[in-house]
Amino acid sequence: MTQGRELSDSKQPRRAEGSSPRIGLDMRATTHEVAIDIIGLNKWFGSFHVLREIDLKVMRGQRIVICGPSGGGKSTLLRCINRIEDWQRGRVFVDGTELTEDLKSIDEVRGEVGMVFQHFNLFPHLTVLENCTLAPTWVRRMPKNHAEEIARHYLRRVRIPEQADKYPAQLSGGQQQRVAIARALCMQPKIMLFDEPTSALDPEMVKEVLDTMVGLALDGMTMVVVSHEMGFARQVANRMVLMDAGQIIEANEPEAFFNRPQHERTKQFLSQILR
């Protein structure tokens, strides 16, 4: 189970983020500023060791797609980045701020990091517009009309401005997920986390959500995406990570990751999902 250790991300020499010929996005959007730095992260659920010695660095503008079998710790890792989950050992820095027990540091980081969930987690008692303005008005202390202006801007951007006054239950899954993306963007985050954003959607709705995410990537948003949408990963990612059994098995640039996987587990996983 632990044979993947030697391939753990930190041990890899960090390559210059070159562009891959097949990929349409400009890979040089990546800078040398560190957006997220995870060092020696360990987490246990009870006695279950769910994250084992995770080392991961995300540069500003970088788009990382994490894939792997379920139960491998992908979502848990993602949720440590804005400390929705806490951990027992290791350090996490987001945008230069270390996440500690200190509530102030947590609030600071959560303001900078937007998150999109598998099940949308929209607030059902609020309209689409209210979902989007809630945090800006209460956390950012933005005047209501300013917050609504921003919300309408992002709702236009995810192409559902006409749904602003509806309640989430009146929208389709794809529309709800796009609202969730708009809601996160309304806080104008520097980093966006996506936790399997399309896996609860009907097949016909996956594309509209992925298109929105591609649009974000084109704008240079720093993104960490847990997803099994390999087409999306090939198009958008400039780094792929495979996680299994709570550890990083293989991390590489997409071209190498998909075409020349090194680790047995990666080969096996890719052969299962790319048929």
Place this chain on the structure above:
Amino acid sequence: MPVASQQSYIRRALLEPEPPPVASGDVLALTRARLFGGVFNTALTLLGAVIVVALVWPTVKFLFIDAVWTGSSRLDCLPQTLGREVGACWPFIGAKFSQFMYGFYPASEQWRVDLTYALGAVLLVPLLIPSAPGKALNAVVFFGVFPVVAFFLLIGDAFGLPHVETRVWGGLLVTLVISFTGIIFSLPLGVLLALGRRSEFPVVRTACVIFIEFWRGVPLITVLFFATYMLPFFLPSDWRIDGLARVLVGVVLFAAAYMAEVVRGGLQAIPRGQFEGAMALGLGYWRMMALVILPQALRLVIPGIVNSFIALFKDTTLVLIVAIFDLLGQLRAAFADPSWATPVTLFTGFAFAGAIYFVGSFGMSRYALFVERRLNTGRLR
């Protein structure tokens, strides 16, 4: 055209939606078929009708047909005087009405009670009507300012009003004061206790569990008795807490413990994702609870909350055992008056009190139903 399973099938034109077919047969025929279809159904229907008539007819007869509407003493309600069967003796209620409403609140000061009721009604009615404007301000005035104004208005010793001891308060006034205080304090306190019971801090959690379990574990009568007769022994002798105030505190804490469990049920029904969604947006604990979790949780438990309110409204009658005369207490005191002693006084009095409690409880229940329906429109498919 049926599609044979062997052939390929391609739809040529999409079907347009049609309105649903109108329910066939008239309602009357359907009802008749259900009520009188067969011997057994007919027998059940007749039995039901007999039971209803047997219950309703004597009630109507007692309350209205045989009732005495005017009179000035017991003699007007005696069968011997009237020479007929006598139903409710309404003059008794009329004669004692002031007591039932105000207890022994001085007659010259009773306008203060009326003014308090009027203020409360003026503030409460727009609060209950969804389309009335200025809900936030209205709520602040009703829950924040009104209780203070009502306190000074009823007690006196301020605005140049003479002092009226709570000992002389009684009747519906006491019932409403206890219920209102219980309702407006038990809900917020219950919410805090429910949150505390789910807290991740063991000290907070344990304290809340002990509090809730203690108050739920003792009967209200014990609480009232303890507050009234035992508490003074434990307090310094120059600490004189008003009798009614002690009862109020007891009732509030008791009701809050029940409310806490109702609210906790609602909190548990909220999916984890709602907490995570709120946290990920950077809402702190209190904002998350106030803006995201509680609005949903409380909505889910409206029936339970109203249930507690109704129970509280009726439980106020227990204060009788600590010599505080609420509506029912005044009623029982009035029964002792020999000048109104008739065979029907007791029934008349209880019918009157029952009607008042019913109007209050049923009103709360219907309003809650209305709120529930309104909140659900358009939100949940």
